[in-house]
Amino acid sequence: MSDTHEVISAFLDDERFDSTVLVEALSEPAGRDLLIDLIALRHLTQTDSKDAHVLNDHKPWRSSLRALVAVAAVLVGLVGGYLVGERRRDVTMSAAPPATRVVQSPAAWQDIPVGRTR
């Protein structure tokens, strides 16, 4: 492959190039083949299975574990809250609270039989 095809590299890299030279290079089948191969090479180089490895060493199982712990904490909180509420309700229902004030009835109090209005 001749060095005149350098213009294809420059074109691919979005660098300055002579458009006349590029047209000439791409008019040949070899130039077009090169362009296609270089695009494929770019994808080969940029696609790296190691990209899945995060720089800070975050492991998938760790994030799953964190999610599980978070769910467990929420469940414990809900169940605990429910049980505490149940206990308090039992206590309130078994013993009536002591009276804090005795309300005196007015002097002109009179009973009205049921079904009769004034």
Add this chain to the structure above:
Amino acid sequence: MAADAAALFAAHQHRLFKYFCRAVGQVDTARDLTQDVFLRVSRTTIPVAGDGEVRAWLFQIARNLALDHHRARLRRPDLSVLTHESARSPSQEVDLAVNKALAALADLDRDAFLMREVVGLSYEEIGKACGLTPDAVRSRIHRARLQLREALAGPIATRQTVPMRQSGRQA
């Protein structure tokens, strides 16, 4: 200054890591070298310049670290690559082939190629990082591509038959 180093590192750590992954071919080493760049940057004065020049300066440090690593490995060959051959997936096989082909390139050709293709630096920035003129960068990148095209003819042919993602500059 420390804040600037941290900001600079945060902005470029992923590119540095990707560059090292291809330059040295090992994830753990790439991670260590990326941290080493941060250590070096935090111990020195960041040049007061435009983004492009600072990027070039940063990758000059990265390149020197990668070269130091290669020199050390020549003295003490790494045999871990030869293990677990049967356990590799097809994509790992291609990765390994790419890394081997890259390792066979001349240092400057490989670095110029990786800085363009993986990092997305311009020819001018690569020239500053590698001590080359932009014209020399273009020639070296093209030469690297021709060598890689020959070495990776099989994977390239396979790649052309599957749909590809959007390409373009990463900068």
